[in-house]
Amino acid sequence: MDKVHEYYDYVLPLIVDAGKALSKVEDIEVEFKDSQVWDLVTIYDRKIEEILIDKIKEKYPTHKFIGEEETDKSKEKPILTDAPTWIIDPIDGTANFVRNMPISCISVGLTIDKEQLLGIVYNPFMDELFTAIKGEGAYLNGKRIRTSGCKDIRKSVLNYEITIARRNDYYYNMYMFRFKHLIKIIQGVRSMGCGVLGLCYVACARTDAYQCDGLYPWDAAAGTLIVREAGGYVIDSSGKDFDLMDPNFLATATKELSDEYLKIERIADEEQLTFSKLNKPFSP
Known part of the structure; x- marks a missing residue:
């Protein structure tokens, strides 16, 4: 798990920096994927994904990637392999983002041997950072979180x-x-x-x-x-x-x-x- 911690320490500031830049965006131009009015994309979706992938590739050139915008561009169904794979959603909740609703985020997950080992979710509009490494609990802004425990x-x-x-x-x-x-x-x-x-x-x-x-x-x-x-x-x-x-x-x-x-x-x-x-x- 030492390598997972290394990956976490490298990627976390990249995600936070991208989120802070995203929170300052004012003029947003919207496109529709395949003419579907419910499936929106902005230039910032593409830019954030590109920046994250480029930065991670620079450090870890053998790693694989599954990204929303890259998959949409290639039109090919992504395949998960045993290689370290970063699964990225540059802006989840784009429809909220373009309406200035603060319920959207950057999401990055990591799998190795097809196993989910790391998750980072950052909502810069509410300054909330959710993180988890497998076996080590989940956190919100560094504080341990747990579900409600509801059974009924x-x-x-x-x-x-x-x-x-x-x-x-x-x-x-x-x-x-x-x-x-x-x-x-x-x-x-x-x-x-x-x-x-x-x-x-x-x-x-x-x-x-x-x-x-x-x-x-x-x-x-x-x-x-x-x-x-x-x-x-x-x-x-x-x-x-x-x-x-x-x-x-x-x-x-x-x-x-x-x-x-x-x-x-x-x-x-x-x-x-x-x-x-x-x-x-x-x-x-």
Whole structure:
């Protein structure tokens, strides 16, 4: 783990410096990826990713990279190897960033032998730095954090990225059927528009659960490690083991809470399947 600490010490100030520069941006020009109005990108997304990759390559030329903007440019599905691999989201929550909502961040995760070992998430707009090294706990601005420990779904607050439902009929039906069942039971719901911070908020007990399907490795590489190191539980929303390269995740304060959410979601998914066989649309 000495090498992981070395990597951490090198990368952390790069991320903080990039975040501080990002927080001073005023004029923001927005583009849409593949004409999708929900998928935004700015020149700063590209610049931050490029700077981080170039600086890390300069120090560690044999390391690999999976970045949001690089993947979008190449149009190739990223492949995770055993090599040290940095998984980077230069601005997670771009839609918030362009509206001056302080819920966006830079996210960097590191895997070695396909194992998540390091996660750094920095929200410069609120000066919050979430960090974790596997086996050493999770921290917010240097102070140890832990999940809420909630085990009762009725007392839980869920972060649910319902905007993803607009992508296509598959996600629309999945999200809506699940939401219909969950909203009757849980204490409250939030939708923050920033996947990485959604995970970090479970880790520091601001919410108790976070459900999101349809994201990408860079949305989950740092945050899921931070949740686990804070004592939380992460699983695929289908109930299978979490897969970083296909991150449909349910992150919860405890395994007991996860089990309760999965039980309700299976009921919703079965109902959705029945309706789809009958060619019926979502029914509230």
